[in-house]
Amino acid sequence: MILKGDLHVHSFFSRDSNITPNDLLNAKIRKGLDFIAITDHDEFRGALKISRLLEDKVKILPGIELSAREGHIIVIGLDSEKDGRRYLKLINSSVWDILDEVLDNNHVMIIAHPLDIIRGGIGLSLLYKILKRNSPMVCVETINSASCLSPLYSRLRRTLSQRFPYVKQVGGSDAHIADEIGLAMTLVRSSGCSSLIECLLEGSTIPYGRYTNLGLRVKDVSAKIKLKLTRLSS
Ligand SMILES: [Zn+2]
Numbered sequence: 319m320i321l322k323g324d325l326h327v328h329s330f331f332s333r334d335s336n337i338t339p340n341d342l343l344n345a346k347i348r349k350g351l352d353f354i355a356i357t358d359h360d361e362f363r364g365a366l367k368i369s370r371l372l373e374d375k376v377k378i379l380p381g382i383e384l385s386a387r388e389g390h391i392i393v394i395g396l397d398s399e400k401d402g403r404r405y406l407k408l409i410n411s412s413v414w415d416i417l418d419e420v421l422d423n424n425h426v427m428i429i430a431h432p433l434d435i436i437r438g439g440i441g442l443s444l445l446y447k448i449l450k451r452n453s454p455m456v457c458v459e460t461i462n463s464a465s466c467l468s469p470l471y472s473r474l475r476r477t478l479s480q481r482f483p484y485v486k487q488v489g490g491s492d493a494h495i496a497d498e499i500g501l502a503m504t505l506v507r508s509s510g511c512s513s514l515i516e517c518l519l520e521g522s523t524i525p526y527g528r529y530t531n532l533g534l535r536v537k538d539v540s541a542k543i544k545l546k547l548t549r550l551s552s
Pocket residue numbers: 383390430431437438
Protein backbone atom coordinates (compact mmCIF):
# COMPACT_ATOMS: atom_id res chain seq x y z
CA MET A 319 0.00 0.00 0.00
CA ILE A 320 1.31 3.44 -0.91
CA LEU A 321 -0.14 6.56 0.65
CA LYS A 322 0.82 10.17 0.05
CA GLY A 323 0.28 13.22 2.17
CA ASP A 324 1.55 16.49 3.52
CA LEU A 325 3.00 16.22 7.03
CA HIS A 326 3.39 19.92 7.78
CA VAL A 327 0.39 22.21 7.33
CA HIS A 328 -0.82 25.09 9.50
CA SER A 329 -4.45 26.08 9.97
CA PHE A 330 -6.20 29.32 10.96
CA PHE A 331 -5.79 28.18 14.57
CA SER A 332 -2.07 28.95 14.09
CA ARG A 333 -1.19 32.57 14.77
CA ASP A 334 0.15 33.04 11.23
CA SER A 335 -2.06 31.01 8.86
CA ASN A 336 -5.45 31.53 7.24
CA ILE A 337 -6.03 27.92 6.06
CA THR A 338 -9.62 26.75 6.63
CA PRO A 339 -11.11 23.22 6.73
CA ASN A 340 -12.55 23.90 3.27
CA ASP A 341 -9.06 24.71 1.93
CA LEU A 342 -7.87 21.33 3.26
CA LEU A 343 -10.71 19.53 1.56
CA ASN A 344 -10.06 21.28 -1.75
CA ALA A 345 -6.33 20.51 -1.51
CA LYS A 346 -7.08 16.84 -0.84
CA ILE A 347 -9.15 16.66 -4.03
CA ARG A 348 -6.82 18.82 -6.14
CA LYS A 349 -3.61 17.05 -5.12
CA GLY A 350 -5.01 13.58 -4.42
CA LEU A 351 -3.76 13.58 -0.82
CA ASP A 352 -4.44 10.55 1.38
CA PHE A 353 -3.61 12.41 4.59
CA ILE A 354 -2.75 15.87 5.92
CA ALA A 355 -1.04 16.59 9.26
CA ILE A 356 -2.17 19.81 10.96
CA THR A 357 0.78 21.18 12.88
CA ASP A 358 -0.07 24.58 14.35
CA HIS A 359 2.52 26.56 16.30
CA ASP A 360 2.29 25.63 20.00
CA GLU A 361 -1.40 24.80 19.57
CA PHE A 362 -3.20 21.50 18.98
CA ARG A 363 -6.91 22.19 19.63
CA GLY A 364 -7.59 23.40 16.09
CA ALA A 365 -6.02 20.25 14.66
CA LEU A 366 -8.30 18.07 16.81
CA LYS A 367 -11.40 20.09 15.88
CA ILE A 368 -10.56 19.93 12.17
CA SER A 369 -9.89 16.19 12.29
CA ARG A 370 -13.34 15.63 13.81
CA LEU A 371 -15.03 18.04 11.41
CA LEU A 372 -13.53 16.39 8.31
CA GLU A 373 -13.61 12.85 9.73
CA ASP A 374 -15.48 11.30 6.78
CA LYS A 375 -13.86 13.40 4.09
CA VAL A 376 -10.10 13.51 4.58
CA LYS A 377 -7.66 11.78 6.94
CA ILE A 378 -6.29 14.49 9.22
CA LEU A 379 -3.36 13.68 11.49
CA PRO A 380 -3.58 16.04 14.45
CA GLY A 381 -0.20 17.37 15.51
CA ILE A 382 1.65 20.37 16.88
CA GLU A 383 4.76 22.32 15.88
CA LEU A 384 6.36 22.92 19.23
CA SER A 385 8.79 25.72 19.97
CA ALA A 386 11.43 23.77 21.87
CA ARG A 387 14.36 25.59 23.46
CA GLU A 388 16.58 24.54 20.54
CA GLY A 389 14.09 24.96 17.67
CA HIS A 390 10.92 23.66 16.04
CA ILE A 391 9.83 20.08 16.63
CA ILE A 392 6.66 18.57 15.16
CA VAL A 393 4.80 15.85 17.04
CA ILE A 394 2.00 13.94 15.31
CA GLY A 395 -0.38 11.21 16.41
CA LEU A 396 -2.21 13.32 19.01
CA ASP A 397 -5.64 11.79 19.41
CA SER A 398 -7.04 13.64 22.39
CA GLU A 399 -6.94 16.84 24.45
CA LYS A 400 -4.90 14.89 27.01
CA ASP A 401 -2.30 14.04 24.35
CA GLY A 402 -2.06 17.66 23.29
CA ARG A 403 -1.76 19.04 26.82
CA ARG A 404 1.30 16.86 27.45
CA TYR A 405 3.13 18.86 24.78
CA LEU A 406 1.81 22.32 25.67
CA LYS A 407 3.64 21.80 28.97
CA LEU A 408 6.84 21.27 26.99
CA ILE A 409 6.87 24.58 25.05
CA ASN A 410 10.39 26.04 25.50
CA SER A 411 11.64 22.74 26.98
CA SER A 412 14.60 20.85 25.61
CA VAL A 413 14.16 18.54 22.60
CA TRP A 414 15.30 15.69 24.83
CA ASP A 415 12.30 16.15 27.15
CA ILE A 416 10.01 16.19 24.10
CA LEU A 417 11.66 13.04 22.75
CA ASP A 418 11.09 11.26 26.10
CA GLU A 419 7.40 12.19 25.96
CA VAL A 420 7.15 10.99 22.33
CA LEU A 421 8.74 7.65 23.22
CA ASP A 422 6.53 7.18 26.29
CA ASN A 423 3.36 7.75 24.26
CA ASN A 424 4.14 6.12 20.92
CA HIS A 425 3.81 9.40 19.08
CA VAL A 426 5.96 10.46 16.12
CA MET A 427 8.52 13.27 16.22
CA ILE A 428 9.44 15.11 13.04
CA ILE A 429 12.47 17.36 13.21
CA ALA A 430 11.17 20.32 11.20
CA HIS A 431 13.38 22.17 8.67
CA PRO A 432 16.56 21.29 10.66
CA LEU A 433 18.92 23.41 8.52
CA ASP A 434 16.83 26.61 8.63
CA ILE A 435 18.37 27.94 11.81
CA ILE A 436 16.90 31.43 11.43
CA ARG A 437 13.40 29.90 11.09
CA GLY A 438 13.72 27.63 14.13
CA GLY A 439 15.76 24.72 12.74
CA ILE A 440 17.70 22.87 15.43
CA GLY A 441 20.92 22.68 13.34
CA LEU A 442 23.01 19.80 12.08
CA SER A 443 24.99 19.01 15.21
CA LEU A 444 21.93 18.49 17.46
CA LEU A 445 20.18 16.64 14.62
CA TYR A 446 23.01 14.08 14.49
CA LYS A 447 23.00 13.70 18.29
CA ILE A 448 19.28 12.89 18.21
CA LEU A 449 19.65 10.47 15.29
CA LYS A 450 22.41 8.61 17.11
CA ARG A 451 19.78 7.59 19.69
CA ASN A 452 18.43 5.44 16.85
CA SER A 453 14.78 5.86 17.73
CA PRO A 454 12.19 4.59 15.23
CA MET A 455 9.83 7.37 16.36
CA VAL A 456 12.03 10.15 14.95
CA CYS A 457 11.64 11.38 11.36
CA VAL A 458 13.53 14.20 9.67
CA GLU A 459 11.89 16.75 7.40
CA THR A 460 14.37 16.86 4.51
CA ILE A 461 12.03 18.75 2.18
CA ASN A 462 10.27 21.84 3.55
CA SER A 463 8.71 23.91 0.76
CA ALA A 464 9.13 27.17 2.67
CA SER A 465 12.92 26.79 2.91
CA CYS A 466 15.35 28.81 0.78
CA LEU A 467 18.10 26.23 1.27
CA SER A 468 17.14 23.58 -1.30
CA PRO A 469 20.77 22.65 -2.31
CA LEU A 470 21.68 22.08 1.35
CA TYR A 471 18.65 19.85 1.84
CA SER A 472 19.58 17.80 -1.26
CA ARG A 473 22.96 17.20 0.35
CA LEU A 474 21.33 16.38 3.72
CA ARG A 475 19.09 13.77 2.06
CA ARG A 476 22.13 12.03 0.58
CA THR A 477 24.15 12.23 3.82
CA LEU A 478 21.33 10.86 5.96
CA SER A 479 20.70 8.02 3.48
CA GLN A 480 24.36 7.00 3.88
CA ARG A 481 24.95 7.67 7.59
CA PHE A 482 21.49 6.88 8.98
CA PRO A 483 19.79 4.66 6.38
CA TYR A 484 17.03 3.62 8.79
CA VAL A 485 15.96 7.15 9.64
CA LYS A 486 12.73 8.13 7.93
CA GLN A 487 12.92 11.23 5.77
CA VAL A 488 9.69 13.13 5.20
CA GLY A 489 8.44 16.09 3.20
CA GLY A 490 6.03 18.83 4.22
CA SER A 491 4.88 22.06 2.64
CA ASP A 492 4.83 24.15 5.87
CA ALA A 493 1.79 25.73 4.21
CA HIS A 494 0.33 28.86 5.80
CA ILE A 495 -1.95 29.67 2.83
CA ALA A 496 -4.18 27.32 0.80
CA ASP A 497 -2.12 27.40 -2.41
CA GLU A 498 0.91 25.98 -0.59
CA ILE A 499 -0.76 22.80 0.70
CA GLY A 500 0.78 19.71 -0.90
CA LEU A 501 3.75 21.50 -2.49
CA ALA A 502 5.91 18.92 -0.69
CA MET A 503 4.70 15.52 0.38
CA THR A 504 5.68 12.20 1.89
CA LEU A 505 5.08 8.85 0.25
CA VAL A 506 4.50 6.11 2.82
CA ARG A 507 4.96 2.55 1.65
CA SER A 508 3.74 -0.10 4.05
CA SER A 509 1.72 -3.26 4.40
CA GLY A 510 -0.33 -4.88 7.14
CA CYS A 511 -0.55 -1.77 9.32
CA SER A 512 -3.77 -0.71 10.97
CA SER A 513 -3.27 3.04 11.35
CA LEU A 514 -1.44 5.73 9.47
CA ILE A 515 0.94 6.32 12.39
CA GLU A 516 1.72 2.59 12.47
CA CYS A 517 2.30 2.63 8.67
CA LEU A 518 4.60 5.62 9.09
CA LEU A 519 6.59 3.88 11.81
CA GLU A 520 6.77 0.46 10.20
CA GLY A 521 6.94 1.29 6.51
CA SER A 522 9.36 3.27 4.40
CA THR A 523 9.02 6.91 3.41
CA ILE A 524 10.08 9.04 0.47
CA PRO A 525 10.00 12.84 0.67
CA TYR A 526 9.29 14.68 -2.57
CA GLY A 527 7.92 17.94 -3.93
CA ARG A 528 9.00 21.42 -4.69
CA TYR A 529 9.79 24.73 -3.07
CA THR A 530 7.58 27.81 -2.78
CA ASN A 531 8.04 30.20 -5.72
CA LEU A 532 8.32 33.98 -5.51
CA GLY A 533 4.63 34.56 -6.30
CA LEU A 534 3.52 32.27 -3.47
CA ARG A 535 6.07 33.77 -1.08
CA VAL A 536 4.64 37.24 -1.68
CA LYS A 537 1.09 35.89 -1.19
CA ASP A 538 2.21 34.10 2.03
CA VAL A 539 3.91 37.19 3.50
CA SER A 540 0.99 39.50 2.68
CA ALA A 541 -1.47 37.01 4.25
CA LYS A 542 0.67 36.95 7.43
CA ILE A 543 0.81 40.77 7.59
CA LYS A 544 -2.97 40.94 7.09
CA LEU A 545 -3.50 38.41 9.91
CA LYS A 546 -1.21 40.35 12.25
CA LEU A 547 -3.06 43.59 11.56
CA THR A 548 -6.45 41.93 12.03
CA ARG A 549 -5.36 40.42 15.34
CA LEU A 550 -3.88 43.73 16.54
CA SER A 551 -7.09 45.59 15.79
CA SER A 552 -9.42 43.01 17.37
ZN1 LIG B 1 8.81 25.84 11.83
